[in-house]
Amino acid sequence: MNDDRRILRRRLRSARRALTPAQQRKASQELLRQLIHHQLFIRSRHIAFYLANDGEIDPAPLLAAARRLGKHCYLPIVTGWPADRMHFQRISRDQRWTKNRFGIVEPVANRQRQAPVWRLDLVLLPLVGFDSTGNRLGMGGGFYDRTLAYRRRRKQWTRPVLLGLAHHCQKVERLPTASWDIPLDGIVTDQEKIWFQRCLSSTASDGSRSK
Numbered sequence: 001m002n003d004d005r006r007i008l009r010r011r012l013r014s015a016r017r018a019l020t021p022a023q024q025r026k027a028s029q030e031l032l033r034q035l036i037h038h039q040l041f042i043r044s045r046h047i048a049f050y051l052a053n054d055g056e057i058d059p060a061p062l063l064a065a066a067r068r069l070g071k072h073c074y075l076p077i078v079t080g081w082p083a084d085r086m087h088f089q090r091i092s093r094d095q096r097w098t099k100n101r102f103g104i105v106e107p108v109a110n111r112q113r114q115a116p117v118w119r120l121d122l123v124l125l126p127l128v129g130f131d132s133t134g135n136r137l138g139m140g141g142g143f144y145d146r147t148l149a150y151r152r153r154r155k156q157w158t159r160p161v162l163l164g165l166a167h168h169c170q171k172v173e174r175l176p177t178a179s180w181d182i183p184l185d186g187i188v189t190d191q192e193k194i195w196f197q198r199c200l201s202s203t204a205s206d207g208s209r210s211k
């Protein structure tokens with residue numbers, strides 16, 4: 001099964017990297033359009049984003065909008081301790097940046113600006129692959145899985161809402177699941193929004209599945 005995941009990961013990563021800059025810009029604008037007026041975004045004050053890398057769908061316009069609206073915006077950092085853990089750090093106006101060991105830009109670590117993940121309202125996760133039931137394939141480091149592992153202890157959590165972001169071309173028929181996988185609450189692509197109705201009844205105002 002690990003081989004399946006590895007092969008699939010390689011294929012889906014090259015598919016998203018093959019998108020042209022124009023396709024990337026369009027996808028990013030579509031993402032903005034789908035979320036900017038959504039109750040989930042409007043009501044969330046503490047939101048974790050990511051800086052797009054490796055062809056990921058780019059939430060930068062949404063991040064810029066969130067900052068203009070005075071929301072508290074966080075990014076994942078992997079240069080803290082322990083090394084296999086990810087921390088969410090609130091970005092500041094005069095933020096200093098560094099590159100992590102994967103070559104991804106992240107804020108220079110500052111413990112005082114980090115928040116435990118359960119304090120966040122919304123976490124936007126970059127997906128390598130997904131299926132229509134909410135299974136997710138990430139970069140393979142297990143960072144999101146480990147950071148969110150506490151959620152396995154209870155079926156329903158009100159926050160943070162976990163929203164996976166991906167290009168439509170990253171959708172597959174069925175993903176192999178692993179015991180440590182943490183289910184998503186929803187997925188947004190440049191073409192659709194899918195909700196899984198685990199905890200979103202109060203926030204996802206537009207039904208279980210919508211275009």
Ligand SMILES: Nc1nc2c(c(=O)[nH]1)N(C=O)[C@@H](CNc1ccc(C(=O)N[C@@H](CCC(=O)O)C(=O)O)cc1)CN2
Nearest residue numbers: 050051052053076078102104126138139140141143144
């Ligand atoms: N934009 C973004 N930021 C993010 C993540 C992400 O997926 N996207 N992460 C989400 O987890 C964390 C970084 N996780 C990563 C895990 C693996 C690889 C990666 O490229 N692995 C290489 C081998 C790396 C090496 O050891 O040199 C590979 O699989 O080929 C990159 C990032 C934190 N920040």
Ligand SMILES: Nc1ncnc2c1ncn2[C@@H]1O[C@H](COP(=O)(O)OP(=O)(O)OP(=O)(O)O)[C@@H](O)[C@H]1O
Nearest residue numbers: 005137138139140141142143144145146149178180
């Ligand atoms: N809760 C956990 N505790 C310890 N190790 C874990 C946990 N969750 C995942 N892992 C480890 O992380 C590794 C990567 O897992 P997987 O292939 O599912 O990554 P992924 O979901 O694609 O990545 P990510 O979570 O970073 O997006 C696996 O080898 C797994 O053993």
